[in-house]
Amino acid sequence: MPKLKIASFNAEWMTNLFVGNEAKIFPGASKKKGLGGKPKDCPGVCKRIAGVVKDVDCHIVGIVEGPPRKAQMELFVKDYLGNRYKVFSAESGPQSNHILVRDDCPVKVAQVPETDDIYKHLSRKVEYYHWDEVKKATLEKFTRKPAVLRFKIQGETYELMLFHTKSQISALKRKEQFTQRDKEVIVDALRSRQKLSAEMAAVRRYLSHAILSLRTDGCILMGDLNDGPHRDVFEEHFLIHNIVDELRGGFHREAALMHHALPQDYLEPDAEHAYSAEFSDPTRDGKVVRTLIDHILVTTGVFHGTTKLKLIRGAGKVDHPAYQKHVVHKGKTRDDRPSDHRPVLTVLQF
Secondary structure, eight states: OOOEEEEEEEEEEEEEEESSTOOOBBBSSSSSSSSSSOSSSHHHHHHHHHHHHHHTTOEEEEEEEESSSHHHHHHHHHSSTTTTTEEEEESSSSSSEEEEEEOOOOEEEEEEOSSSTTHHHHHHHHEEEEETTSEEEEEOOSSSSSSEEEEEEEEEEEEEEEEEEOOOOOSSSHHHHHHTTTTTHHHHHHHHHHHHHHHHHHHHHHHHHHHHHHHSSSSEEEEHHHOOSSSHHHHHHOOOOOOOHHHHHHHGGGOOEEEEOOHHHHHHOOOOOOOOOOEEGGGGGTTEEEEOOEEEEEEEHHTOOSSEEOOTTTTOOOOHHHHHHTTGGGGGGGOHHHHHHHHEEEEEEE
């Protein structure tokens, strides 16, 4: 049976590798201002990122935190990936989503344009109330536009979405702020998680419509969901649940339920290899914790194999070897690592 191998990789602030919005990579040190690491050797970091993309050896690779412009990603593909990938982009500021499709991909894909009804479900603002402002509603929408591809297999239609949720960075920076229950700081952290839930509501709306309207036979979601660190602490203390659990869906819409593409041993919180990024956790006195925040999820039919496209159970993984191969000096500086995230991948067959 033909197989389709896909991956999601957060490439860490690729905008800092490029000169402004030009399709030009800094020949040496990054001169960019603003957030994110500034490499002293931008071409060297490009080689590390490209090395990971090559080593995951996937037909489709979603690049999160890619450069702002499609032309910039196309330059990267031309100069560092042998021009073997076609680029599909959702330009949306300094951290755009791009999907790379290799020339040997066994399915023919097309990008869903932003004029499509899909984006009505994704772009419509979600109205909700903060707990401490129950009379004043807040409106939220996607910070970074998702990129959506569509393809057919034996008469069935599938959609693949790459997305990157809003960062949950907040005023919560130190353990004592949490242990002493600094109300203003903790409320700010809770609000950040509400923003994530607002984006999950938009994705759930898209999924339910896509599957229940029979527009598609299956959906694949992948990307950086920003659901860590300290998500377990907020679950325990404030009953604010994991947004990946929210994304899974309700029991009354079985066909639109989402299932994780990684095997169970990657989903156990204490598993040594079950992480895609490392962060300093302010609720643990700044301790560096490992967390799985990059995900691939599929709808019920794809998971159980009742559609033409079927997930190969057990094939998914966080590709630590593909990442570690391109790290030096323990990845301490931006020049020493391909990214601050490891790629996640899975394999499907039809």
